[in-house]
Amino acid sequence: MINRKILLYITTGLISFFIQAQAVEKPNVLFIAIDDLNDWVSGFGGHPQIKTPNIDKLHAMGGMMMSKAQAPATVCNPSRSAILTGRYPHHTGVYRNDINLKNAPKAKDLITLPEYFSKYGYHTISMGKIFHKHQVPDSKELEEGQWAFEEWHHHLGGVGPISSERPVNGLPNLPNENLNSYHSWAFDWGPTKGNDEKKMLDYKTVKWAADQLLTRDFKGKPFFMAIGISKPHLSWYVPQKYFDMYPLDEIKIPETKENDLTDILNKWGEQAYSPGTSWERAEKHGRHKEAVQAYLATITFVDDCIGVLMDGLNSSKYADNTIIMLWGDHGWHLGEKQKYGKTQLWNEATRVPLIVKVPGLTTSKKKCDGVVNLIDMYPTLIDLCGLPPNPANDGRSFAKLLGNPDMIWDDPTITTDRYKAHRIYDGRYSYINVEGDGVEELYDHLRDPMEHNNLILNPAYRKIKEKLKAYLPEINEPEGPKN
Numbered sequence: 001m002i003n004r005k006i007l008l009y010i011t012t013g014l015i016s017f018f019i020q021a022q023a024v025e026k027p028n029v030l031f032i033a034i035d036d037l038n039d040w041v042s043g044f045g046g047h048p049q050i051k052t053p054n055i056d057k058l059h060a061m062g063g064m065m066m067s068k069a070q071a072p073a074t075v076c077n078p079s080r081s082a083i084l085t086g087r088y089p090h091h092t093g094v095y096r097n098d099i100n101l102k103n104a105p106k107a108k109d110l111i112t113l114p115e116y117f118s119k120y121g122y123h124t125i126s127m128g129k130i131f132h133k134h135q136v137p138d139s140k141e142l143e144e145g146q147w148a149f150e151e152w153h154h155h156l157g158g159v160g161p162i163s164s165e166r167p168v169n170g171l172p173n174l175p176n177e178n179l180n181s182y183h184s185w186a187f188d189w190g191p192t193k194g195n196d197e198k199k200m201l202d203y204k205t206v207k208w209a210a211d212q213l214l215t216r217d218f219k220g221k222p223f224f225m226a227i228g229i230s231k232p233h234l235s236w237y238v239p240q241k242y243f244d245m246y247p248l249d250e251i252k253i254p255e256t257k258e259n260d261l262t263d264i265l266n267k268w269g270e271q272a273y274s275p276g277t278s279w280e281r282a283e284k285h286g287r288h289k290e291a292v293q294a295y296l297a298t299i300t301f302v303d304d305c306i307g308v309l310m311d312g313l314n315s316s317k318y319a320d321n322t323i324i325m326l327w328g329d330h331g332w333h334l335g336e337k338q339k340y341g342k343t344q345l346w347n348e349a350t351r352v353p354l355i356v357k358v359p360g361l362t363t364s365k366k367k368c369d370g371v372v373n374l375i376d377m378y379p380t381l382i383d384l385c386g387l388p389p390n391p392a393n394d395g396r397s398f399a400k401l402l403g404n405p406d407m408i409w410d411d412p413t414i415t416t417d418r419y420k421a422h423r424i425y426d427g428r429y430s431y432i433n434v435e436g437d438g439v440e441e442l443y444d445h446l447r448d449p450m451e452h453n454n455l456i457l458n459p460a461y462r463k464i465k466e467k468l469k470a471y472l473p474e475i476n477e478p479e480g481p482k483n
């Protein structure tokens with residue numbers, strides 16, 4: 001009897017100790033945002049020649065590849081604002097790059113992801129682009145989410161030494177091109193001088209982050225560290241050695257279909273979209289292979305940066321109790337649909353790489369085909385860390401899916417391009433609706449992963465179209481004020 005009492009006491013004590021230990025030892029979070037990284041990451045299948053050995057290593061060490069992840073929006077600010085506030089653009093009115101969430105009536109009072117972690121006892125720290133940058137009116141200051149972190153650090157360097165000649169790639173503009181447009185000057189690539197990646201901004205960022213992990217105790221609290229990598233955003237200037245990894249004569253350019261755009265009509269019966277200016281420049285001067293080479297090279301540079309960060313984490317005391325969430329903020333076209341760049345609602349711009357490592361939960365070299373949206377990261381992270389749910393979150397936690405990656409997880413998800421321009425995707429079909437222009441598209445990814453054949457007028461798919469159309473938002477918040 002006495003023995004049983006002692007046993008009960010010891011057991012109760014152990015349970016209580018375990019609960020207390022759990023309460024104290026919350027997992028840390030390493031949140032890695034990569035600007036304009038599409039699915040050209042080894043394992044995601046976006047390009048057969050890509051070399052991302054460090055991301056492969058993360059995958060082998062338990063980083064789950066979420067193969068059907070979608071962005072909430074297809075350009076930086078609305079995507080990041082949705083991810084960080086946990087609310088979709090159609091709920092906040094933050095649809096474009098020039099709408100600062102802090103001035104948008106339906107977004108400005110939301111508790112952002114890092115603030116939420118801060119509120120529940122985490123030390124939050126950041127370097128690199130996490131929030132989008134906005135010019136502060138009547139000032140030279142930039143507002144880039146400094147307010148959201150306990151420690152916010154400005155990045156440490158420029159883009160690396162490059163030739164002063166512009167464009168470096170020598171690609172001429174078109175005769176009637178608007179030379180003030182962003183792509184007219186930013187659609188450029190070439191080697192940096194000196195072949196030294198250590199002089200690059202992103203290298204300095206990850207080196208700094210690795211040093212923090214190796215030397216800090218973050219005030220004895222668990223940490224939420226957000227690291228922003230600025231490449232492979234334009235322009236594609238990286239050391240020559242990365243270009244050399246992809247010999248030009250061996251480059252495969254993405255599969256495209258001639259006249260791909262002719263089956264997408266607006267409500268006036270006209271072809272809704274024309275080839276993009278950057279694509280026309282590359283087409284006219286035969287530079288598609290070079291552009292693809294440059295994007296591949298830039299991604300492999302980014303992968304090297306990920307390696308530096310992972311080496312830092314793996315050598316630190318936080319190696320076994322840190323959740324990693326690595327994501328690209330939206331996709332990017334490299335010739336598909338006769339386009340270079342982001343925006344619009346095709347798969348090339350909506351699909352993103354998302355890799356999640358949760359110690360003790362995710363397993364080595366596993367892929368998950370569940371349909372998730374980057375807006376789900378907020379509720380998932382607070383769920384994994386045992387923080388209370390945030391009722392303002394639009395997304396849903398996929399923590400359960402991480403533990404059981406083969407379960408059915410196919411609720412349709414939404415991506416927005418602008419006011420009343422949405423895409424609904426369920427893992428098999430994508431349905432696009434741009435209300436103002438009366439554009440509708442439907443694609444069957446099982447038969448047509450490149451979205452070449454618009455099925456919207458095919459009566460055999462009418463029920464599928466109606467099913468997905470029912471997921472369009474009923475209420476669309478008007479656009480928030482500019483900056």
Ligand SMILES: [Ca+2]
Nearest residue numbers: 035036076329
């Ligand atoms: Ca971006």
Ligand SMILES: [Ca+2]
Nearest residue numbers: 260263452453
């Ligand atoms: Ca087509």
